[in-house]
């Protein structure tokens with residue numbers, strides 16, 4: 543399935559949510575600087591550090607970005623593009639398409655595309671802010687020229703959606719940083735896992751993908767993975783992933799392009 547008969551493919555992806563993930567959860571958060579500062583860290587500290595790391599590793603990644611993040615942090619998006627990384631759509635506001643209605647969903651899709659394109663991105667992929675679809679999502683993706691979605695958990699290999707010319711690049715919570723690291727300041731009912739635990743989980747999955755084939759899709763959030771200690775783990779882990787000559791590291795768009 544993969545170029546050079548690789549055992550599996552690996553995509554290193556980041557959902558660059560910045561402040562929007564908190565505003566999408568509760569619009570009143572727009573007036574809470576302390577809450578928003580958790581997202582500002584992603585734009586201010588984490589994205590530059592991640593770009594430096596990817597350059598050292600010589601890895602090209604995929605960044606999914608809400609339109610309003612691009613409006614608030616245009617220079618960061620331009621830096622991501624200038625470094626050669628892929629930019630994908632991640633909503634305009636960070637609102638699940640299931641909550642928008644067909645017209646609202648299309649308006650978000652169009653506005654997000656406009657701002658990302660205006661900054662120089664060529665956008666082919668869509669990652670929903672909730673990893674979820676409405677009944678209209680696939681039709682809208684086809685209508686607006688998207689070639690792939692990266693949202694569903696029903697497979698570990700990319701596939702084409704039936705009746706829609708859209709490739710699905712499957713994701714999973716195991717390979718997301720947020721379930722392991724996200725601290726819920728509202729409830730305090732979840733502990734923060736150590737980087738060593740998460741590295742172990744990701745390495746186990748990586749071994750499984752090399753065994754079964756498929757797409758190792760790492761989904762991370764700059765505001766989450768971008769803590770100083772976690773970045774040390776990530777750089778070591780990605781270097782280790784890269785040391786396997788049978789793994790094809792590519793952008794999400796490149797994987798979609800070779801999916802039959």
Ligand SMILES: [Zn+2]
Pocket residue numbers: 557558559563632636671
């Ligand atoms: Zn997000």
